[in-house]
Amino acid sequence: xxxxxxxxxxxxxxxxKRYRKLLRTAKPFLKDTxxxxxxxxxxTSVEAHKDMRRRSxxxxxxxxxxxxxxxxxxxxLGTTAIVSALLHDVVEDTEMTIEDISRLFGKKVAKIxxxxxxxxxxxxxxxxQQAENFRKMLLTLSDDVRVILVKLADRLxxxxxxxxxxxxxxxxxxSETIFIYAPLAHRLGLYAIKSELEDLYLKxxxxxxxxxxxxxLRETKTTRDRFIARFTEPIENxxxxxxFKYIIKGRPKSIYSIWNKMRKQNKPFEEIYDLFAIRIMIxxxxxxxxxxxxxxxxxxxxxxxxxxxxxxxxxxLSTPRANGYQSLHSTVMSKTGQWVEVQIRTSRMxxxxxxxxxxxxxxxxxxxxxxxNIEQWISRVRExxxxxxxxxxxxxxxxxxxxxxxxxxxxxxxxxxxxxKVLPQGATALDFAFDIHSEVGAHCMAAKxxxxxxxxxxxxxxxxxxxxxxxxxxxxxxxxxxxxxxxKARARIKEYLKEESRSYETDGxxxxxxxxxxxxxxxxxxxxxxxxxxxxxxxPADFFYRMGKGYIQPDELKKFKKHKESKERKEKLNTDDTxxxxxxxxxxxxxxxxxxxxxxxxxGEDMDKIDYKLSPCCNPIAGDDVFGxxxxxxxxxxxxxxxxxxxxxxxxxxxxxxxxxxxxxRAEAFLAGLRITGTDRVGLVNDVTRIISNELLINMRGLTxxxxxxxxxxxxxxxxxxxxxxxxxxxKLERVDGVFKVLRFxxxxxxxx
Numbered sequence: 001x002x003x004x005x006x007x008x009x010x011x012x013x014x015x016x017k018r019y020r021k022l023l024r025t026a027k028p029f030l031k032d033t034x035x036x037x038x039x040x041x042x043x044t045s046v047e048a049h050k051d052m053r054r055r056s057x058x059x060x061x062x063x064x065x066x067x068x069x070x071x072x073x074x075x076x077l078g079t080t081a082i083v084s085a086l087l088h089d090v091v092e093d094t095e096m097t098i099e100d101i102s103r104l105f106g107k108k109v110a111k112i113x114x115x116x117x118x119x120x121x122x123x124x125x126x127x128x129q130q131a132e133n134f135r136k137m138l139l140t141l142s143d144d145v146r147v148i149l150v151k152l153a154d155r156l157x158x159x160x161x162x163x164x165x166x167x168x169x170x171x172x173x174x175s176e177t178i179f180i181y182a183p184l185a186h187r188l189g190l191y192a193i194k195s196e197l198e199d200l201y202l203k204x205x206x207x208x209x210x211x212x213x214x215x216x217l218r219e220t221k222t223t224r225d226r227f228i229a230r231f232t233e234p235i236e237n238x239x240x241x242x243x244f245k246y247i248i249k250g251r252p253k254s255i256y257s258i259w260n261k262m263r264k265q266n267k268p269f270e271e272i273y274d275l276f277a278i279r280i281m282i283x284x285x286x287x288x289x290x291x292x293x294x295x296x297x298x299x300x301x302x303x304x305x306x307x308x309x310x311x312x313x314x315x316x317l318s319t320p321r322a323n324g325y326q327s328l329h330s331t332v333m334s335k336t337g338q339w340v341e342v343q344i345r346t347s348r349m350x351x352x353x354x355x356x357x358x359x360x361x362x363x364x365x366x367x368x369x370x371x372x373n374i375e376q377w378i379s380r381v382r383e384x385x386x387x388x389x390x391x392x393x394x395x396x397x398x399x400x401x402x403x404x405x406x407x408x409x410x411x412x413x414x415x416x417x418x419x420x421k422v423l424p425q426g427a428t429a430l431d432f433a434f435d436i437h438s439e440v441g442a443h444c445m446a447a448k449x450x451x452x453x454x455x456x457x458x459x460x461x462x463x464x465x466x467x468x469x470x471x472x473x474x475x476x477x478x479x480x481x482x483x484x485x486x487x488k489a490r491a492r493i494k495e496y497l498k499e500e501s502r503s504y505e506t507d508g509x510x511x512x513x514x515x516x517x518x519x520x521x522x523x524x525x526x527x528x529x530x531x532x533x534x535x536x537x538x539x540p541a542d543f544f545y546r547m548g549k550g551y552i553q554p555d556e557l558k559k560f561k562k563h564k565e566s567k568e569r570k571e572k573l574n575t576d577d578t579x580x581x582x583x584x585x586x587x588x589x590x591x592x593x594x595x596x597x598x599x600x601x602x603x604g605e606d607m608d609k610i611d612y613k614l615s616p617c618c619n620p621i622a623g624d625d626v627f628g629x630x631x632x633x634x635x636x637x638x639x640x641x642x643x644x645x646x647x648x649x650x651x652x653x654x655x656x657x658x659x660x661x662x663x664x665x666r667a668e669a670f671l672a673g674l675r676i677t678g679t680d681r682v683g684l685v686n687d688v689t690r691i692i693s694n695e696l697l698i699n700m701r702g703l704t705x706x707x708x709x710x711x712x713x714x715x716x717x718x719x720x721x722x723x724x725x726x727x728x729x730x731x732k733l734e735r736v737d738g739v740f741k742v743l744r745f746x747x748x749x750x751x752x753x
Contacts (some may be wrong), residue, residue, distance in 0.1 A: 001287075005280060010118055010181075011059055011673050013279070015062070015065070018065045018066075018069070019042055019065060019225060020117050020546060021069065022038075022069050022082070023035065023038065023068065024064060025073050025222045026038065026072045026078075026079070026082055028070070028080065029078040030079065031079075034078075034079040035077060037083055037105065038079060038082055038083060038086070040104070040105070041082075041086040041087055042081040042086055043059060043084075043092065043106065044087060044096075044104070044731050045064050045086045046061050046091060046095065048090045048094040048096060049061050049064070049090075049093065052093065054164070054165075055165060056161065056164035056682065057164075058320050060089075063089070063092065063157060063161075064085060064086045064087070064088060064089060065086070066157045066160075066296055066742070067085040067086075067088065067150070067153045068082045068085035068086050068153075069158050070085075070153035070156055070157060070612060070681050070721045071085045071149070071150055071153045072171075074153070074156075074192065074352075074355070075149050075152075075153060075190065075193070075355055076296035076355045077146060077149060078550045080108050080109060080112070080146065081112070081149065082145065083109050083154060084103055084109050084112040084113055085150050085154075087101060087105070087109070087113055087576060088113060088116045088331045089155060089717065090113070091113055091114075091117045091694060092117050097713035098113065098114050098117070099111055108585075111147075112146055112147050112150060112194060114489045115147035115151075115629055116147060116150060116151055116154070116642070117573050120391070136218075143423055145188070148184065148188065149188070149190075150192065150440045152181060152184065152188075153180075153184055155177060155181045155197070156193055156196065156197060157233060158173065158620075159173070159177055159196075159197060159200040159201075160172070160200065160377070162174070162204055163202070165658075168657070168658075168659045169629065170204045171204065171205065171641055171646075171650060171657075172650045172654050172657060173204075173381075173647060174204040174205050174207070175198070175201075175647040175648075175650030175651050176650065176651045176654070177197050177200070177201050178197070178198065178201040178205070179647045179648060179650075179651035179652075181197055182194050182197040182198050182201065183734045185197060186391060188353075189321075189324050189325055189352065190355065190688075191325075191353055191354060192354045192355075195253075195254040195256070197403075198256035198257070199254050199255045199256050201256065202255060202256045202259055205642070205646075205647075206259075206640060206641075206642055209259055210255060210259070212256050212268060212269075213255045213262075214255055216251060216259075216269045217255065217275075222248070223444070224252065224275065224276060225250070227334075227336070227338075228250030228276070228278065229739035230249050230335075231250075231278065231334055231335075231340060232278060233282070234305045234392060235248070235301060235302055235305060238301045238304065238305075239280075239298065239301060242297070242301065243353050244282060244283075244294075244298065245282070245283035246280060246282050246283065246298075247280075247281045247283075248278065248279070248280050248281075249278070249279045249281070249349075250276055250277075250278050250279075251276055251277055251279055252275055252276045253275055253276060253277070258272060258275060262434060265669070268741075272681050275340040276340070277340075277342070277343055278340060278342045278343070279342075279343045279344070279345075279350075280298055280302075280342065280344045280553075281296060281308055281345060281346065281347050281350045282294050282295065282345070283346070283347050284346040284347070284348075289350070289639065290348045291317075291349070292318070293326045293344065294346070295317055295344045295346065296317075296328070298344050299330060299344055301329055302330065302332060302342055302344070303330070303332065303391055305331035306333055306334060306335075306340070307332060307333045307341065308330050308331065308332045308333075309330075309331045309332070309333070312329070312330065312331035312341075313329070313330050314328070314329040314330075315328060316328065316329070318427070318753060319712045320370050321410070324339070324352050325352070325353055326345060326349040326352065326353070327342065327343050327344065327345040327349060327353060328343070328344040328345065329342070329343050330342050330344075349554055354665060361423060361541050363532070375651070376465075398453065410422050410423065410424060410425060411423055411424070411425050411427055411460050411461065411462055412462050412463065413432060413460045413461075413462075413463070413464045413466050414464070414465045414466070414467065414469045415436070415465075415466065415467075416461075416466075420432075421435055421466075421525070423435060423460060423486060424485055424486060426459060426485045427459070427460050427486060428445055428456065428457055428458060428459055428460065428483050428484060428485070429444070429446075429447035429457070429458040429460065429466060429468070429483075430450070430456040430457070430468055430480060430483050430484050430489060430566055431454050431460075431467050431486045431489050432447070432460060432468065433468045433470075433731050434484070434486065434489035434492055434493075435488065435489075436468065437485065438467055438492045440470060441492060441493075441494065442474075442475065442476055442728050443470040443471055443472060443474045443494060444456055444468050444469070444470055444474065445470065445471045445474040446469045447467065447468055447469060448466070448467040448469065449464050449465070449466055449467075450464065450465055451453075452746055456480075456483060457483045458680070459697060475492045475496065476492075476496040476497060477497075478497060479701075480493050483496070501545050503548075504549050505541055505544040505742050506544075506548070506550070507548040508543070508544035508545055508546070508547035508548030509544045509597060511546075511547055511548065511554055512531070512543075512547055512554075512557070513530075515557045516557065519557060519558065519561050521561060521564075523623070525540075528540040528543070530560075530564065531543055531557075534559075534563060535556075535560075550669065569687065598737075604642075611635060611636070612628065612635065612636040612637065612638050612660075613634060613635060613636045613637050613638070613668070614636060614637075614638050615629075615639045615643065615750070617643060617644065617645055618639055618640040618642070618643035618644065618645070618646075619640075619670070619671060619672065619673075619721060620638050620640045620643075620670075621672055621720060621721075621722055621726065622637065622662050622670060622721060622722030622723070623723030623724055624641075624662070624723055625636050625640065625641045625642070626639060626640055626641065626660050626661065626662070627639060627641060627646070627648070627650075627657055627658070627659065627660055628657070628658040628659065629649055629653070629656060629658075629662040630656040630658060631656075636658070638660055660742055662722070667749075669720070670719065670720055670722070671701065671715050671718075672717075672718060672719075672720050672726055672744060673715060673716065673744065673745040674715070674716045674718070674729070674730065674733070674742055674743070674744060674745070675713070675714070675715055675741050675742070675743045675744075675745050676688065676712070676713070676715075676716065676733060676739060676741070677711070677712065677737045677739075677740050677741045678711075678712045678736075678739040678740040678741070679710060679711065679713065679738045680707045680710050680712040680738070681702050681712075681737070681738045681739065684712060684736070684737075684738050684739075685714070687737070688714070688716075688733060688736060688739075689703070691729070691732050691736070692716070692718060692729065692731060692733075693696070698718050698719065698720060698725075698729065699718065699719045699730065700716060700718045700719075701717040701719065702715075702716070702717040703715075703718075712738070715745070726744065730742045730744070
């Protein structure tokens with residue numbers, strides 16, 4: 001084994017160099033004793049991590065220094081956040097406590113680090129440690145948003161240095177990033193960080209797609225720059241004549257957003273035309289009305305030269321997004337017949353657009369309306385957290401609800417007295433009622449919108465004036481959960497339903513215990529769990545509720561008794577004492593039975609051959625990049641890393657993800673689908689089927705063909721051995737005269753890749 005020599009003196013110099021760079025960057029923010037506080041935090045962190053190294057072999061202190069650098073340079077935070085970033089792993093990795101941090105650096109820093117410190121301990125099977133960690137971190141959001149901002153800096157640096165991690169860890173971290181942290185950066189207005197997180201996710205989740213788009217962007221850069229120069233020339237001339245101070249940039253869209261558009265529109269790179277946006281940034285006095293007027297004046301200059309698309313004008317000047325984003329967006333037609341997005345904003349607005357929430361504090365007093373929007377959103381997060389159940393099994397549900405609101409736009413509605421209510425897009429009259437007050441929501445039976453009677457399911461539109469009609473006889477029911485979209489409304493409805501269901505649960509449990517006694521079965525937790533499974537209920541409480549409601553009749557417990565006795569007889573006949581002392585992987589073999597064919601999918605840390613099922617949601621075939629997911633009732637399911645559900649599974653249930661890889665080609669057929677498009681001609685179908693059946697001896701399961709106005713489209717479901725077999729077939733079919741494109745799709749779902 002090769003010995004790696006470490007130059008400790010050189011490392012020490014490098015650490016000091018990074019620390020001095022941090023101080024230089026932070027200098028404009030520093031006051032009084034700030035530099036001393038940062039120095040103290042730096043040396044505390046150095047001491048705490050002195051014997052630790054990252055997986056790459058670098059000293060661990062590089063990481064907190066890098067996070068602190070991102071915090072000050074890319075987010076624009078000050079001393080408290082810098083100190084918190086330097087110390088963010090100290091409590092987790094050393095003997096130092098939150099109390100020690102509070103004594104040495106103050107309560108604010110201690111509170112931020114407490115929010116950043118991961119939860120340890122055991123979690124119930126089926127709940128998510130990541131979701132629980134995330135929930136705890138958010139608990140401090142209502143007090144100090146810097147918790148989230150430092151966490152985003154931490155995640156960004158981890159993603160930038162993901163190369164040294166093993167492939168399975170890369171996938172888990174990348175999936176969690178795209179599932180939660182990129183949307184969170186979006187909501188807080190950190191667009192530069194959001195875009196980089198998305199690009200880095202793609203780099204590790206789909207490396208070939210990432211490299212392909214990046215290469216094509218590099219290849220088209222010269223052409224793109226030439227087009228931007230020609231497009232902006234007449235605009236620049238007029239802006240100068242009008243006396244504007246400005247900067248114009250032509251910014252390419254992120255690799256992830258281009259790839260996402262290619263995937264959604266099912267188009268190659270060459271057919272994605274809006275690859276970039278032109279941004280005009282005006283140097284203007286920070287007076288809201290003056291800024292708006294200058295932006296509209298610049299818009300008028302742009303539309304003097306290029307015809308705008310009236311349906312694509314977005315005014316985020318008058319109604320900023322909840323994260324404070326302000327800009328004027330228009331899409332105009334260039335002289336070459338290409339649509340171009342033009343964004344117009346002031347330099348102040350641009351800094352807020354790039355650095356989000358943190359940038360507002362530079363402009364205190366100038367954008368209280370904008371900052372108020374963000375604080376209103378944070379207030380909604382606080383309500384979600386306060387209303388959320390303390391039960392850890394609810395963590396995933398909380399995470400889903402929180403995440404669903406990260407990308408949503410807002411709708412603005414008014415009370416009869418003219419009070420503005422800002423709700424997520426898609427909110428209903430019932431959401432509006434709960435936003436006014438929980439009791440108003442609970443007794444809401446209808447609404448008047450603009451004087452016209454509307455149902456509680458009415459979806460709000462911008463500018464609606466809503467009056468809520470209540471009745472003491474009205475009360476929430478389960479259907480209401482399908483009507484509302486806000487976390488506050490959902491939490492309140494669930495509270496009412498829970499109170500109602502408790503009485504049914506109590507009644508149901510008494511009925512069950514009485515019936516079990518008659519049947520001669522002991523009423524134990526184990527039996528209640530068996531009853532839950534037999535009647536296909538999620539929890540014993542759910543089973544008692546259904547019994548109390550009368551959905552399950554007491555006499556049906558006789559069927560359970562017969563089933564239980566039959567199962568016990570079978571177990572006696574098949575006594576199996578081989579489970580003692582076996583490893584987890586061997587136990588799985590014993591439960592599911594090891595395959596007798598030449599199984600070449602290796603699973604788990606030990607890369608053993610264990611029984612598995614191929615997931616129908618993505619139809620993996622030999623050669624695909626895959627991972628295993630341990631289900632509760634169906635053993636191990638194999639998914640492709642590009643599966644539509646991969647990010648969610650890895651984010652919510654990281655503890656149930658296991659490594660899996662194909663060892664070599666195997667003589668087994670996998671179902672795959674191919675979508676062929678081209679120009680119709682006589683004999684095309686014959687040529688296609690001849691290659692499939694005669695040349696490559698592939699069995700087809702189904703063939704669907706549609707031709708319209710000379711365009712041919714066919715879906716073929718067939719059996720292949722592995723990805724190389726499929727690639728060979730695609731290459732041959734693409735060479736058939738008239739065939740334009742051949743794409744793989746999941747044969748069970750018709751999802752095109």
